[in-house]
Amino acid sequence: MSDTGQIRFRAATEEPPATRWTLIGLAFAGLAILVFAPLIAVFVEALAEGAIEAVRSLASPDARDAIRLTLTIAAISVPLNALFGVAAAWFITKFDFRGKAFLITLIDLPFSVSPVVAGLCIVLMFGANSAIGGWLVAQGYPIVFAMPGIILATMFVTFPFVARELIPVMIEQGRAEEEAALTLGASGWRVFWTVTLPNIRWALLYGVLLCNARAMGEFGAVAVVSGKIRGETATIPTTIEMLYQEYLSVAAFSLAAVLTLLALLTLLLKTLLELRHADQLAANHRH
Amino acid sequence: MSKPLIHRSPMPGLGLSMGITLTMLSLVVLLPIGALLLKGANYGLAGIWETVNRERVWSALFLSFRLSLFAALFNLIFGVMLAWVLVRYRFPGRRILDAAVDLPFALPTAVAGISLTALYAPNGAFGSLAAEIGWKIAYTQWGIFIALVFVGLPFVTRTVQPVVEEIEREVEEASATLGASRMHTIRHVILPMLMPAALTGFALALARAVGEYGSVIFIAGNIPLVTEIAPLLIIIQLEEFNYDAAAAIGIAMLLISFAMLLVINLIQVWSRRRIGYV
Numbered sequence: 001m002s003d004t005g006q007i008r009f010r011a012a013t014e015e016p017p018a019t020r021w022t023l024i025g026l027a028f029a030g031l032a033i034l035v036f037a038p039l040i041a042v043f044v045e046a047l048a049e050g051a052i053e054a055v056r057s058l059a060s061p062d063a064r065d066a067i068r069l070t071l072t073i074a075a076i077s078v079p080l081n082a083l084f085g086v087a088a089a090w091f092i093t094k095f096d097f098r099g100k101a102f103l104i105t106l107i108d109l110p111f112s113v114s115p116v117v118a119g120l121c122i123v124l125m126f127g128a129n130s131a132i133g134g135w136l137v138a139q140g141y142p143i144v145f146a147m148p149g150i151i152l153a154t155m156f157v158t159f160p161f162v163a164r165e166l167i168p169v170m171i172e173q174g175r176a177e178e179e180a181a182l183t184l185g186a187s188g189w190r191v192f193w194t195v196t197l198p199n200i201r202w203a204l205l206y207g208v209l210l211c212n213a214r215a216m217g218e219f220g221a222v223a224v225v226s227g228k229i230r231g232e233t234a235t236i237p238t239t240i241e242m243l244y245q246e247y248l249s250v251a252a253f254s255l256a257a258v259l260t261l262l263a264l265l266t267l268l269l270k271t272l273l274e275l276r277h278a279d280q281l282a283a284n285h286r287h
Numbered sequence: 288m289s290k291p292l293i294h295r296s297p298m299p300g301l302g303l304s305m306g307i308t309l310t311m312l313s314l315v316v317l318l319p320i321g322a323l324l325l326k327g328a329n330y331g332l333a334g335i336w337e338t339v340n341r342e343r344v345w346s347a348l349f350l351s352f353r354l355s356l357f358a359a360l361f362n363l364i365f366g367v368m369l370a371w372v373l374v375r376y377r378f379p380g381r382r383i384l385d386a387a388v389d390l391p392f393a394l395p396t397a398v399a400g401i402s403l404t405a406l407y408a409p410n411g412a413f414g415s416l417a418a419e420i421g422w423k424i425a426y427t428q429w430g431i432f433i434a435l436v437f438v439g440l441p442f443v444t445r446t447v448q449p450v451v452e453e454i455e456r457e458v459e460e461a462s463a464t465l466g467a468s469r470m471h472t473i474r475h476v477i478l479p480m481l482m483p484a485a486l487t488g489f490a491l492a493l494a495r496a497v498g499e500y501g502s503v504i505f506i507a508g509n510i511p512l513v514t515e516i517a518p519l520l521i522i523i524q525l526e527e528f529n530y531d532a533a534a535a536i537g538i539a540m541l542l543i544s545f546a547m548l549l550v551i552n553l554i555q556v557w558s559r560r561r562i563g564y565v
Binding site for chain 1 (some may be wrong): 292293294295297298299300301303304305307308309312315316317318319320321322323326365368369371372373376378380384386387388389390391392394395396397398400401402403405406410411412413436437440456459463464469472485494497498499500501505518521522525530533534537540541542544557
């Protein structure tokens with residue numbers, strides 16, 4: 001009831017305004033404490049001794065080596081996972097075979113394995129005291145405590161991202177367009193480049209975006225396999241840990257701020273893709 | 288007549304796409320997991336049991352699963368509420384809230400770890416407030432709980448949101464015209480519809496929290512028997528080159544998280560059957 005004495009009706013499918021605003025308030029408060037506060041804290045800590053100090057710490061050899069290594073790792077593992085994602089989505093959606101559901105479960109498996117256990121698996125498979133690892137070390141190609149191990153660990157934890165994004169989109173689009181192109185005499189590759197790829201490009205970009213964010217930020221799996229050798233196998237996240245444990249707070253948080261900016265950029269691009277190309281992304285694109 | 292393994296198809300690229308898929312899947316995921324299981328098989332069940340059946344390992348496993356469960360329960364309630372608010376209400380700042388839900392997915396775990404520690408340490412912004420009432424958060428189990436809530440935050444919201452979007456208003460109107468109060472409609476009509484999706488999100492948040500390492504180790508304090516999580520034990524064993532023990536704990540974690548996912552999947556099947564809504 002309002003002050004003027006008029007009776008205001010509330011739709012039967014709405015909550016009373018008091019309830020509604022309480023819930024909205026709780027949502028704001030919860031996200032402020034859980035999400036916005038940690039986000040702001042990163043920048044506050046990085047700038048605790050001024051912007052110049054933060055920038056100077058990013059120019060240190062440790063930080064520069066870490067940034068270079070992380071960019072290299074992402075530049076190798078993300079395209080490989082994109083290749084896998086496209087191949088797996090093509091195989092799963094363009095052909096009918098037995099065991100398809102099981103194959104999809106296997107592709108999703110890395111999401112239910114702890115990153116530390118993932119790293120452990122790679123150490124046990126390729127470590128110096130395993131059969132394969134020992135042989136490779138003898139040939140001069142160490143995997144664990146070297147770059148290939150970090151790449152494998154990164155690929156393990158990001159493995160499902162692209163495939164999961166593409167499979168629902170390609171199922172929805174069906175095979176009719178490709179079949180039409182084939183009957184018109186196009187070659188297999190031509191069908192892929194001119195028919196399939198334009199249809200899935202936004203979903204592919206979306207998957208690559210998420211895959212890249214995780215690849216650059218992965219900590220647990222990489223910490224296990226990298227050995228964290230300064231200047232050689234220390235990525236940005238493992239360098240953050242080392243700096244933090246040496247009480248070099250500004251240096252640690254400055255590197256953390258770089259990754260936070262990357263995360264914010266990823267979210268921005270992701271939101272833009274969802275707004276502009278929602279129809280070409282997986283229907284359940286929120287996961 | 289048995290079904291062929293692969294149906295004949297006019298589509299090109301069968302060999303190539305199957306080859307890339309199976310080779311990469313084997314090399315990156317299946318063979319390493321196989322190596323872990325093989326290590327466990329060589330070590331033997333008795334050996335695994337001997338490693339796991341120690342006070343420090345039990346307390347770490349119990350701590351990881353207990354706090355993950357609490358964090359996932361918190362996220363279940365908060366996530367359903369958040370999904371409802373984001374879909375049903377219009378208010379300034381809604382888009383920003385919606386985008387912010389995904390931040391825990393995008394923010395690297397090590398960054399979240401040191402940032403939460405800075406906030407909740409006794410001299411941090413929230414930690415000093417809590418200290419005034421004698422509440423210690425960082426370096427206690429509360430700190431681990433908060434880190435696990437952070438990493439699991441998006442799961443329930445993101446699985447429930449699409450379901451809320453699809454609820455037809457007619458159902459709610461029917462319930463209201465039949466005389467149900469709004470509370471009654473929410474409890475007996477809306478929440479049951481959201482249940483399967485909410486449980487799926489709950490399971491995902493739980494699985495994620497159990498294996499979580501990066502965001503937890505900074506805030507946990509890592510005191511054996513008190514705030515030492517199971518993944519950290521694996522790292523400690525590896526640093527001592529004790530591969531058998533590391534593999535034993537790793538296998539125990541794998542088995543328990545698969546068992547939990549199985550239980551939750553069964554709950555989901557049961558709730559779907561009971562409610563008749565997918």
